[in-house]
Amino acid sequence: MEHKSANEMTALTAMPTNGHRAYFPGSMPREEAGDAGSVAHLELVRCIERLHRRYLDLFRVDLMRIGADDLSPAQVMMLFTIGPDDLSVRDLIDRGYYLGSNASYNLKRLVEAGYVERSASVRDRRSARIRLSDKGRQLCELVRGVDEGYHRLVVRDDGELRDLEITFRTLRRIEHTWTDALRSGEARIA
Amino acid sequence: MEHKSANEMTALTAMPTNGHRAYFPGSMPREEAGDAGSVAHLELVRCIERLHRRYLDLFRVDLMRIGADDLSPAQVMMLFTIGPDDLSVRDLIDRGYYLGSNASYNLKRLVEAGYVERSASVRDRRSARIRLSDKGRQLCELVRGVDEGYHRLVVRDDGELRDLEITFRTLRRIEHTWTDALRSGEARIA
DNA sequence: AAGGATAGTTCGAAAATCGATCTAAAACTG
DNA sequence: CAGTTTTAGATCGATTTTCGAACTATCCTT
Numbered sequence: 001m002e003h004k005s006a007n008e009m010t011a012l013t014a015m016p017t018n019g020h021r022a023y024f025p026g027s028m029p030r031e032e033a034g035d036a037g038s039v040a041h042l043e044l045v046r047c048i049e050r051l052h053r054r055y056l057d058l059f060r061v062d063l064m065r066i067g068a069d070d071l072s073p074a075q076v077m078m079l080f081t082i083g084p085d086d087l088s089v090r091d092l093i094d095r096g097y098y099l100g101s102n103a104s105y106n107l108k109r110l111v112e113a114g115y116v117e118r119s120a121s122v123r124d125r126r127s128a129r130i131r132l133s134d135k136g137r138q139l140c141e142l143v144r145g146v147d148e149g150y151h152r153l154v155v156r157d158d159g160e161l162r163d164l165e166i167t168f169r170t171l172r173r174i175e176h177t178w179t180d181a182l183r184s185g186e187a188r189i190a
Numbered sequence: 191m192e193h194k195s196a197n198e199m200t201a202l203t204a205m206p207t208n209g210h211r212a213y214f215p216g217s218m219p220r221e222e223a224g225d226a227g228s229v230a231h232l233e234l235v236r237c238i239e240r241l242h243r244r245y246l247d248l249f250r251v252d253l254m255r256i257g258a259d260d261l262s263p264a265q266v267m268m269l270f271t272i273g274p275d276d277l278s279v280r281d282l283i284d285r286g287y288y289l290g291s292n293a294s295y296n297l298k299r300l301v302e303a304g305y306v307e308r309s310a311s312v313r314d315r316r317s318a319r320i321r322l323s324d325k326g327r328q329l330c331e332l333v334r335g336v337d338e339g340y341h342r343l344v345v346r347d348d349g350e351l352r353d354l355e356i357t358f359r360t361l362r363r364i365e366h367t368w369t370d371a372l373r374s375g376e377a378r379i380a
Numbered sequence: 381a382a383g384g385a386t387a388g389t390t391c392g393a394a395a396a397t398c399g400a401t402c403t404a405a406a407a408c409t410g
Numbered sequence: 411c412a413g414t415t416t417t418a419g420a421t422c423g424a425t426t427t428t429c430g431a432a433c434t435a436t437c438c439t440t
Binding site: 040055150177 | 228
Binding site: 264290295314317 | 396
């Protein structure tokens, strides 16, 4: 938490539109063979990693503008993962694939900063019930407002809307595939 | 670096296929209005964040199996960002959207561990030339092999291949949009 | 009631992040 | 050419994050 942005040596100044090679699907050892030149899973993974890093930079700036400089991007995202629901920490963990201790850590900050309310469940007193506070909901509104700007930049016509939908659907499918793979992978160990 | 995996309280045990609500496009404050219920940019962002976290878990396990337990997932990804090329640190930074000091930090480890070779440029002696070593290339081969397994899980027919291509193309477009937004956003400040 | 599973937190060590320096080598500028 | 400014990149120190291993408290089973 607490970061003043204003990147120094970051990639900010230079887009991928840099000099030499294409860098598009070209920046990895041989790929001409095998998949007949189509996009490989690994390229997508790399893209996701890059996008994630990129969005963090962008989002941090936006959060600063909004005035939510007491939260890290990941913490704000966590607010959206909670959403309008009233859930247990376990549910939150499952939704966001968080590690238990990390979820606790971030949740603690969210509660301390007043974005999330926590109370003990009546039925099971081990279990905590979490939900957004008004402050939390307000922040979500603001973020959603900012995001609409990006939405408009990204989907400018029906074709792009359709692509976005396919993209979302595909990513969800991949998410599911990975989760399965992870589960069965661990099964061999356990 | 150095992590023994074997998550404890992680989401490993429970997929998003958990109890109560749908959670699909449902876990955020109101979205029925406006976009006519279609996928919003923000949902995609959240998905990317989740996928990133998820893949980290998966990849760490794979790296362990491969025997590359001296590198973090991000560092291995950096190898692919270097790819077959011979580039300067600046190029690497631009390609991967790294922060300068982080790139240095990771690069140092890659060089120390023998995956990357660095030498000074002849023309500009400030500039370093970076490239994969044999060891680095070998690791990339191994990872690529593992990845082919996931590729087959994810694209099982032509339709899915087409979706993957659209997804990749769309994500690249978004990446570009964000980079632009970030650049022009910072411009106002600078 | 005893033993085990579950929910969630806390702790300490390790690692990652970030911006501010800092060095060295270009590249300008007069 | 001396003087200044830029650029490439490494390094430093402070902060934040990540992770797994305890640990506490409650619940469930028998």
